Amino acid sequence: MYVERASRLPGAVVWSRTVGARTATVLPDGCMDLLWNEGRLLVAGPDTHAYVAGGAPAHWAGIRFFPGTAPAFLGVPAHELRDRRVDLADLWPAALVRDLRARVDSSPDPARALEELALDRAARTAAPDPLLRHLVAALDNGRPVAATADELGLGARQLHRRSLTAFGYGPKTLARVLRLQRALALARAGVPFAETAARSGYADQAHLARDVKELAGMPLGELLGRSG
Known part of the structure; x- marks a missing residue:
């Protein structure tokens, strides 16, 4: 439970x-x-x-x-x-x-x-960099990494370095992980897989299927069955 x-x-x-x-x-x-x-x-x-x-x-x-x-x-x-x-x-x-x-x-x-x-x-510790919360929000809304870096006033290398420290990996990986979570939330709510792919920012349903298999280690249908 x-x-x-x-x-x-x-x-x-x-x-x-x-x-x-x-x-x-x-x-x-x-x-x-x-x-x-x-x-x-x-x-x-x-x-x-x-x-x-x-x-x-x-x-x-x-x-x-x-x-x-x-x-x-x-x-x-x-x-x-x-x-x-x-x-x-x-x-x-x-x-x-x-x-x-x-x-x-x-x-x-x-x-x-x-x-x-x-x-x-x-x-008793310093507050996290507020810029990082803006980065998460932008990527979670599907904003491209390069455009987000420009909006935040950061170069690509600086953004990558700060992302490694804060998230453990670069902004492209973070965007991919957040996109997976958006897709799973829609699929678990019963949204058809093709619509889930389109609304989450994938090129198509096949792209969604590949990404889920790579990140989750199993097909989307099996993953949803297990999570239930």
Whole structure:
């Protein structure tokens, strides 16, 4: 069972999930998560392809940060965590992580405890670059990368460098991931695949099918069946 809600941290989502004795597919979404898994604190870096989790019963909780905001919270460039799950103790002092883990472990609601941790940390760190939120909004609206860079007053190399730090990959990959998420939202709402492709910014339904297969590792119809 999976449940989520909007966090008090702007743009973030708090979630929890109980995984049975089967795998769960986590798709690229442009985000990074702080995770709790039965006594462990971990960080999920930005994915460039589907991540298959589970295989044994477990309870998970997490806070999913708005795209581009987690590196300021963690103090680590996103590209160092790309396609990785790492222990928080590998990024922060071990003694600090032990204290934080004890707080979450003792809470009746680990997801809420993670949210409090994130709010605490955010209050003591510099705010993420507001330009990045504009970049995400523009790309999520289907704006071309080159036009977006011009609108933001950035050269292509500068935009790529800042994107690596914030998102873990370049703006073209970010645009592709956001387009996938737009398409999945439409398809899950019952929009026919051809219309989903057109509304999401794909050249045609075949383009949508190829992109889903590459990023999710399975055809769209199978993916929707599994997510249900």
